Amino acid sequence: MWRNPEPRKFYDVIIVGGGGHGLGTAYYLAKEHGLKNIAVIEKGWLGGGNTGRNTTIIRSNYLWDESAHLYEHSLKLWENLSSELNYNIMFSQRGVLNLAHNEHDVKEIRRRVSANKLNGIDSEWVDPHQIKKLVPIMNTENCRYPVLGASYQPRAGVARHDAVAWGYAMRADELGVDIIQNCEVKKIRTAKGKVQGVETSKGFIRSNRVGVVASGHTSVLAASAGIKLPLQSKALQALVSEPIKPVINTVVMSNAVHAYVSQSDKGELVIGAGTDGYNSYTQRGGYNIIEDTIRAIVELYPIFGKMKMLRQWGGIVDITPDASPILSKCEVEGLYFNCGWGTGGFKATPGSANVFAHTIAKNKAHKINAPFSVDRFVSGRLVDEHGAAAVAH
Numbered sequence: 142m143w144r145n146p147e148p149r150k151f152y153d154v155i156i157v158g159g160g161g162h163g164l165g166t167a168y169y170l171a172k173e174h175g176l177k178n179i180a181v182i183e184k185g186w187l188g189g190g191n192t193g194r195n196t197t198i199i200r201s202n203y204l205w206d207e208s209a210h211l212y213e214h215s216l217k218l219w220e221n222l223s224s225e226l227n228y229n230i231m232f233s234q235r236g237v238l239n240l241a242h243n244e245h246d247v248k249e250i251r252r253r254v255s256a257n258k259l260n261g262i263d264s265e266w267v268d269p270h271q272i273k274k275l276v277p278i279m280n281t282e283n284c285r286y287p288v289l290g291a292s293y294q295p296r297a298g299v300a301r302h303d304a305v306a307w308g309y310a311m312r313a314d315e316l317g318v319d320i321i322q323n324c325e326v327k328k329i330r331t332a333k334g335k336v337q338g339v340e341t342s343k344g345f346i347r348s349n350r351v352g353v354v355a356s357g358h359t360s361v362l363a364a365s366a367g368i369k370l371p372l373q374s375k376a377l378q379a380l381v382s383e384p385i386k387p388v389i390n391t392v393v394m395s396n397a398v399h400a401y402v403s404q405s406d407k408g409e410l411v412i413g414a415g416t417d418g419y420n421s422y423t424q425r426g427g428y429n430i431i432e433d434t435i436r437a438i439v440e441l442y443p444i445f446g447k448m449k450m451l452r453q454w455g456g457i458v459d460i461t462p463d464a465s466p467i468l469s470k471c472e473v474e475g476l477y478f479n480c481g482w483g484t485g486g487f488k489a490t491p492g493s494a495n496v497f498a499h500t501i502a503k504n505k506a507h508k509i510n511a512p513f514s515v516d517r518f519v520s521g522r523l524v525d526e527h528g529a530a531a532v533a534h
């Protein structure tokens with residue numbers, strides 16, 4: 142589906158990380174900014190990081206204007222991505238419910254719905270009666286945390302995660318981008334405040350522009366260039382059940398009981414759990430997290446109590462103090478970071494890649510990602526999305 146080239150000695154731009162964000166960045170650099178001599182360097186296989194491990198929820202109902210603009214830019218690109226890439230990424234706009242279980246949830250979610258409306262995002266408050274119509278199997282009353290209402294975004298949905306990586310890879314390859322797999326970047330080489338290139342398991346590759354898009358491993362790469370980023374890396378888990386006939390045709394998320402579920406086209410329930418309470422790089426996650434998640438799922442959907450789970454996995458997510466990403470230049474000239482997506486960056490893939498390509502090509506932030514500069518952790522202009530990002534998704 143794409144070439145398997147040996148690395149050249151020099152590239153105009155090197156992207157470290159062959160997930161959706163990295164491959165998308167290379168695609169937009171070539172397509173929209175006319176750069177041709179680009180490499181994506183991936184230590185494993187394409188999409189083998191969080192892109193191929195996530196539960197694929199896509200939505201744009203974030204609280205603050207800055208986030209709403211970024212995620213809505215992305216959602217608009219999702220809506221046309223299959224035809225843009227001429228590859229079916231199976232984008233399915235089946236809507237998302239974010240449940241409210243207590244007075245605080247009701248106030249917070251209603252406020253978010255109002256903020257979304259002001260930003261032109263389709264978002265509405267629905268009551269338990271409307272929720273029951275959308276998801277008849279949900280137990281809204283006889284549980285620890287009765288369901289008091291929810292926000293509903295009809296344009297939200299899911300997509301096929303691998304297809305996103307493969308679609309961007311095929312089209313980037315056609316535009317001349319070298320995609321180099323099984324090649325680990327060991328160190329970012331800098332001199333006199335400028336980036337020189339990357340030392341890899343296949344030797345040194347020179348470039349004056351390096352974009353790091355390595356999710357959970359970004360802080361390690363940054364440290365190799367002497368940069369300390371405000372990131373913590375933790376395992377985040379998900380699990381799927383045996384396949385069953387269609388029972389749930391939207392995505393349902395709950396911050397309070399901390400679980401979310403959707404049903405894949407194959408019929409499996411796709412269930413999202415939380416992060417471990419400690420930092421690690423194990424790509425597995427603790428068993429107690431799954432137990433808590435399943436307890437919450439069975440409480441909300443008693444009929445799932447009889448089901449068997451098929452498999453479980455984890456990915457290493459990179460979490461910032463304000464639960465918002467970093468899309469930014471840094472103090473080393475020619476070095477750029479796209480990271481900090483934490484538990485929720487899949488939904489941002491096209492939008493993030495699109496504005497990050499602009500940032501690298503022009504050496505200047507796009508107006509959409511300007512608020513997501515790393516400087517905000519010094520200036521204090523945080524974009525605190527802990528409410529909208531509370532349940533891992």
Ligand SMILES: Cc1cc2nc3c(=O)[nH]c(=O)nc-3n(C[C@H](O)[C@H](O)[C@H](O)COP(=O)(O)OP(=O)(O)OC[C@H]3O[C@@H](n4cnc5c(N)ncnc54)[C@H](O)[C@@H]3O)c2cc1C
Binds near residue numbers: 193355
């Ligand atoms: C279980 C789980 C569920 C999730 N659910 C959702 C969800 O429902 N919705 C949502 O929006 N988001 C979700 N996310 C988050 C989402 O998956 C990520 O934010 C997003 O996929 C990040 O994409 P990426 O391209 O930046 O990173 P990745 O896909 O992780 O790509 C980074 C790549 O960099 C490579 N790499 C790392 N170090 C090096 C190195 N030194 N040299 C070369 N290559 C390197 C890695 O191998 C990897 O392939 C979830 C994450 C997990 C783990």
